[in-house]
Amino acid sequence: MPEAPRIRNFSIIAHIDHGKSTLADRLLEATGTVSARQMKAQFLDRMDIERERGITIKAQTVRLSYRAADGEAYALNLIDTPGHVDFSYEVSRSLAACEGALLVVDASQGVEAQTLANVYLALENDLEIIPVLNKIDLPSADPDRVRREIEDIIGLDASAAILASAKEGLGTEEILEAVVRRIPPPGGDPAGPLRALIFDSWFDSYQGAVVLVRVVDGAIRPGDRIRMMSTGQEYEVSRVGHFAPDAVDRDVLGAGDVGFLTAAIKSVRDTRVGDTITGARRPASAPLPGFRPVKAMVFCGLYPVDSAQYDQLKEAVEKLWLNDPAFSYEPETSSALGFGFRCGFLGLLHMEIIQERLEREFELSLISTAPAVPYEVTLADGTVTKIHNPAQMPPPDRIAQVAEPYVRAEIHLPKEYVGAVMRLCDEKRGTQAGMRYLTPDRVLLTYEMPFNEIVLDFYDRLKSASRGYASLDYDFIGWRPADLVKLDILINRQPVDALSVIVHKEKAYYRGRDLAGRLRRVIPRQLYEVVIQAAVGGRVIARERIPPLRKDVTAKCYGGDITRKRKLLERQKAGKKRMKQVGSVEIPQEAFLSVLKV
């Protein structure tokens, strides 16, 4: 007998800070999966970095055992999803593993663009959606307004929305009953050839990759030979089981079930999210739909501050690469920064997370160059190449065309900020593709714009243009030709490759002047005069000068207290940590990132 009928697979969709993790904690407590005493705040956010940032990066799945009001015992698999636009592919695969979702909306805030994007993903996957209005304990909660918003904006019937306060534990029981009654049991063919969807995986140093799967057809048992359908690689299953929240071993994972498997898989790269696992002896004829290899869209150079740390950095990026299929790297040499790596990321948040891990877990001190998008360059002879580093841009006379990645951006905002945000989008080379009043007060703006502008500073600018009320979501829509040029920076007449940027021709003059001015402010005075120049195709378009340092910094301490002098020198040394000697000039980390501020 398959155990499928009593299983419910669901996830929680919520905008950042609307209370997803807090609600998950309450569900774990209410089902006795974790006692209140064991409960570390926000159990599902496993990594340190996540907890500090308060966002869920890595999906984690938990099985809740629940005795429902109908007297039956249910296994409720709660699949946690990442909550940031960088990770929307992972979200879509996690949702593909479910039959239903709780849509958690902060009753004092309302529906946000990011919530919408994930709701659409859920609807595409035919999930049953149960609206939950959270934070009703807040005096500013307005459940009626938010209910209307859910109906008007998303088109979901919200009359049966559950009122909840995850903080105070209100509505938890009602949510569990709704999961059992409203979310359909999983389908699938228990006797068919194995097909299991990979929706998450991570590395364990003892067991190799731990893979989270949703079994669609067939079953998986320890000892089975399995095959990854995208690569054809085969493994023998060592363990299967589920998390509750610690690992519980099982004899079998059957059709409809969600759980983990291990199979001495050496790296997480071999377990691609969205791939289908099948049986090696009786393989399925076709994989499950929706697999898409992930593509890095933001690149930056990472260099050790102390070149003696190069080998350590190499080891660290190799380790991270094995664990994160979305992260890529290749060795890179910069005449300014020496030996390092050009690394690729899904987006800016992904980049920050990796940099932070390199510095924290591997105790490295790094200089990073400004993040840049890839460009597609067609040379005069017709060959097409992708470049991931502005310094690789061929000279203008060899280029026929440069194309840059475009996104469709959806911006959701109160109507009073529409004017300011439209001006911002125009400035960012956006073309308006739509504008819709979702309610008399809320507007959805759609723009097509260069991804480069988003990487630059769009998000911060959007937040300030809308006093924090606008939210952003985007999708890649392809490559479009543009009039782009390389802006070079020369310091004491030496080009510093790591400071090169690709900019729109019309903005080159302004950006060049701005960047040179910014560098003058962040590069400390040195013993010599420092001249900063910005140039396009060899023509200097801006020039700044840093006068030489005249006084000894410790001079004013002479005759005074020796410890004060030592302190001053110590402080100078600490300040040097993030400096890189380029020619005769010391350049601080900030300089490399100043390109990002416009």
Ligand SMILES: Nc1nc2c(ncn2[C@@H]2O[C@H](COP(=O)(O)OP(=O)(O)OP(=O)(O)O)[C@@H](O)[C@H]2O)c(=O)[nH]1
């Ligand atoms: N007043 C009130 N605050 C709540 C409630 N639920 C959550 N919060 C608070 O809202 C904040 C965000 O809650 P989280 O559970 O971390 O939100 P989240 O949606 O998981 O956020 P991400 O992990 O960033 O996606 C925290 O400070 C919670 O304490 C609630 O019902 N009432």
